[in-house]
Amino acid sequence: MGVFGMPTGTFVLIFGWIPFWWFVAAVSVYRMRQNDKKNSQGDEVTNG
Amino acid sequence: MVNYSIVAPFIVYLLILLAIGIIANRYLVDLEGYLLGGRGLGAGVTALTLQSTSMSGFMFLGAPSMAFRQGVWALWYAIGDFGGGLVNLAVLGRGLRQLSETFGSLTPIEYLEDRYPHPSIRAVGSLISIVFLSAYVFAQFIAAGKALESVTGLPYIYGLLLGTSIIVLYTFFGGYLAVAWTDTLQAIVMALGINILLAAVLMEVGGFTGLFSSIASQDPTYLSVWGQGFQHAGAFGVVIGAVLLYSIGYMGIPHAVVRHLSMEESDTAKSAIGINVFFNTFFVYQPYILGLAAIVLLPSLNDPEMAIPQLALTLLPTAVAGILLAALMAAVMSTADSILIMAGSILSRDIVQRFSSREISDERAFLYSRALVVGIGVLGIVVAAYQPPSVSDLVIFAFGALACAFLVPNVAGVYWTRANWQGALAAMIGGSGTNIIWTAAGLQSMTAVHPFLAGIVISTVGMVVFSLITEPPDTDVINAVQTARKSVDAPTGTVKQSTDSLAPEATAIATHLSEKSLADN
Numbered sequence: 001m002g003v004f005g006m007p008t009g010t011f012v013l014i015f016g017w018i019p020f021w022w023f024v025a026a027v028s029v030y031r032m033r034q035n036d037k038k039n040s041q042g043d044e045v046t047n048g
Numbered sequence: 049m050v051n052y053s054i055v056a057p058f059i060v061y062l063l064i065l066l067a068i069g070i071i072a073n074r075y076l077v078d079l080e081g082y083l084l085g086g087r088g089l090g091a092g093v094t095a096l097t098l099q100s101t102s103m104s105g106f107m108f109l110g111a112p113s114m115a116f117r118q119g120v121w122a123l124w125y126a127i128g129d130f131g132g133g134l135v136n137l138a139v140l141g142r143g144l145r146q147l148s149e150t151f152g153s154l155t156p157i158e159y160l161e162d163r164y165p166h167p168s169i170r171a172v173g174s175l176i177s178i179v180f181l182s183a184y185v186f187a188q189f190i191a192a193g194k195a196l197e198s199v200t201g202l203p204y205i206y207g208l209l210l211g212t213s214i215i216v217l218y219t220f221f222g223g224y225l226a227v228a229w230t231d232t233l234q235a236i237v238m239a240l241g242i243n244i245l246l247a248a249v250l251m252e253v254g255g256f257t258g259l260f261s262s263i264a265s266q267d268p269t270y271l272s273v274w275g276q277g278f279q280h281a282g283a284f285g286v287v288i289g290a291v292l293l294y295s296i297g298y299m300g301i302p303h304a305v306v307r308h309l310s311m312e313e314s315d316t317a318k319s320a321i322g323i324n325v326f327f328n329t330f331f332v333y334q335p336y337i338l339g340l341a342a343i344v345l346l347p348s349l350n351d352p353e354m355a356i357p358q359l360a361l362t363l364l365p366t367a368v369a370g371i372l373l374a375a376l377m378a379a380v381m382s383t384a385d386s387i388l389i390m391a392g393s394i395l396s397r398d399i400v401q402r403f404s405s406r407e408i409s410d411e412r413a414f415l416y417s418r419a420l421v422v423g424i425g426v427l428g429i430v431v432a433a434y435q436p437p438s439v440s441d442l443v444i445f446a447f448g449a450l451a452c453a454f455l456v457p458n459v460a461g462v463y464w465t466r467a468n469w470q471g472a473l474a475a476m477i478g479g480s481g482t483n484i485i486w487t488a489a490g491l492q493s494m495t496a497v498h499p500f501l502a503g504i505v506i507s508t509v510g511m512v513v514f515s516l517i518t519e520p521p522d523t524d525v526i527n528a529v530q531t532a533r534k535s536v537d538a539p540t541g542t543v544k545q546s547t548d549s550l551a552p553e554a555t556a557i558a559t560h561l562s563e564k565s566l567a568d569n
Contacts, residue, residue, distance in 0.1 A: 025324070
C-alpha cells in the first residue's frame, strides 16, 4: 500500500508536516488576535 | 557555445530588476524618507521580501542536489524550513522587539551587548557574524558561478568571476536601495518558475505516482526516510538536527532576526504569517522534489547541484528556462547583497566605531564597510575557484554555526532573566565552536548526531552553567527584561526606527543618516 507510489508511512512522515505547519500558523494568528483584543480593551480602560 | 535564446531573456530580466530599482528610488523621492518613514510596505511585500532573502542559491542548487544524492531523506531539511519563519515570529519576534525597544538597540549584535553588557559579547558576536556571513556569501558566489556557467556555456571559473563581480558591484553601488521592491518580484518569479518546472517534470514522468514508482524501480531506498542505502538508519540525532536546523535556526541568524523584527506590529505580522506558510506551500518542498525527479530524468548528471538548471534547459522552452535561471541569479543576488552589507555594517558599526580609541567619522566607517565587501568578494573568488565546496555543505555549515552561536543568547535573553554575559559568551563560543569541530572532524558519522544539534546542546549547557556559577546580571538589565515582558504596547520610539527599515543594511544607513542630520543641525 502506498500514496502516489510512496510508502504510506513515509508519505505521512514527510508531507504530513505541511498541514501541521498550517495548523501552527492558524493557532499563532488566533493567539495574536486574542492578545490584540485583550490589549485594546486594556487601552480603553487606561485611556478612560 | 553561448546560447543567445537563453542569454537574452536572462539579461532582459536582470535589466528589468535594475529598472525597477531605479524607478523605485526616484518614486521614493529621497533616501531619508525611504529609510526613516513613510515606507508603507504592506504585509505582502514584507513577507515576500523575507522569503526571497531567506531562500537563496541553496534552494535552487543545494536542496535539489541533496535530494538527488540522498533521496527523500533530504526532505527532513524542507520540513524544518517550512516552519522556520513561523517559529521565529511566534517564539522570538514579539519579545525581542519589546526588549530591543527598551534597550534602544538597533542591530542584533547591539542588542546582545545591551542585554549582556560586556565588550566581549560585541567583539565575539561581531567576529562570528563576519566570518560565517562571509562563508554564507561564498556559497552564493559559487551558485552564481554555476548559474552563469549553465546559461552562457562559459567555464565555471569565468562564470564565477562574472557572477561575483556582478554581486559585488551591485552591492557596492547601492543595490540595496531597491531591495524591498525587487525582492518581491523575485520571490514571485522564483515560486512561479519552480512550479512551472515542477509541472513540466511531472508531465514528463507521469505525475507523482510515475515519479516515485520510477525512483523505486531504480533503488527503493531513495524513498526511505533514512537516506539512500539506509545510510542514516536509526540516526535520530541526525534527523532531529536536520529538522531543527531550519525550524529553530532562523532565531539565531542575524539578518533573519532583523527582518522578522522589522515588520510593523501587528496586523502586518499576522498577515505575514499567513503569506509565509502560503508561499512555503508552493516553494519549500518543490526544489527537493525536482532533485528527486533528476534521479529519474538525469541519471548521469555529473554535478547534482546543476539538477534544476539542467532540468530547465531540458524540459522548458528556452525563453522560460532563461527567465528561471535569471530568477536563480536574482535569488542569489538578493541574499548576497543583504549579507554583504550586513557584514560591512557589523565591521563599521560594531567593531570599528565601537572599539576604536579615536573618533571614527561615518564616512570613514563606511569606507571600512565597503572595503570589507570588496575583500570578501576577492577572498570568495579565491576559495570558490581553488576548491569550491558544495553550496549545500557550505550553507548548512555557515547557517549552523551562526544559529549555534546566537540562537540560545537571543532566546534566553528574552525568556530567562538570570542569563548573564558569561553565559552568553560561553553559549556563543561553545555553540559555534562545537558546530565547527563537529563538521571539520566528521563527528556526525561517528556519533550519529547532527553538528547543529550538538552545537545547540553545548550552547544551552554553556549558557545555563556559566550563568548559574557567576553573578546574576545587573538589576537594570533584569528590570528591563521584566518590563519588556510585561509590556503590551506595540513597539514605538527607538524600535520604530528599526521597524521602519526592512533590512539590516537599511537600519545601519538610517542610523548613519539620523546621526548625520543631527550633526548637520
